[in-house]
Amino acid sequence: MDEVIRVESVVTRFGEQLVHDGVSFAVGRGEVVGLIGGSGSGKSVLLREIIGLMHPTSGRIELLGVNVCAAEPQQMNSVRRHFGVLFQDGALFSSLNVAENVAVPFREHTDLPPNVIAPIVGFNLALVGLPVNASCKSPAQLSGGMRKRVGLARALALEPEVVFLDEPTSGLDPVSARDFGHLVRVLADSLSLTVFIVTHDVDLLVSIIDRVIALARGKIIANGPVNEVRSSTDPWLRDYFSTCG
């Protein structure tokens, strides 16, 4: 397997609290993987560790072949050029309009002039299904689903190899959530993306995910295709999957 993410024996402690107690898994190129777990099980912390925003107490994490726990800032910056992140709330800059938000990665990571950036931004907005007239709107003028799409357009701006989505369907109504999930799957397949999704959304798992990794009690309690994981006898997983038909 051509590995994009490798998490090895990760332990994370906050004082007395042990959040990860030896977590290991790998994600291969082109996979769409969902990380699930109860509230407070350490999903977001793990995501932040994988993208180098936090370091685990011990263990090793490789992203696109780089040991992110030991990478120099310059090396981390060049890895950042190859992944995109959609944070839970979209993390859009409220003072910038939609087009300016999507242009941020170009300004941070390239020397491209504005007249070159503008059409690429337009292309990215079209890719996520936003109309041209959305470009000049401020994030406050958009629906939750549109804000997620802008966040996704920004995450895809630099044609990343891997995209991280933190609770991408939270706050969306079921129809918008399903549409957004479908969009993610179509983009993953069309652009050969590796997608790592932190989610509580069972419908999203069932509809678009290749593999589920489940975190509970500090450990990986399941790692496999949705159908396999949903037939697990683990009480937490049984409860979790009992919410869908």
Ligand SMILES: Nc1ncnc2c1ncn2[C@@H]1O[C@H](COP(=O)(O)OP(=O)(O)OP(=O)(O)O)[C@@H](O)[C@H]1O
């Ligand atoms: N910077 C921090 N300092 C101390 N404790 C933290 C820090 N970040 C997270 N934690 C704790 O680590 C645990 C895991 O948090 P995390 O946000 O990863 O959970 P989660 O699985 O993403 O939960 P949810 O599904 O509710 O978002 C929580 O108990 C949280 O309080």
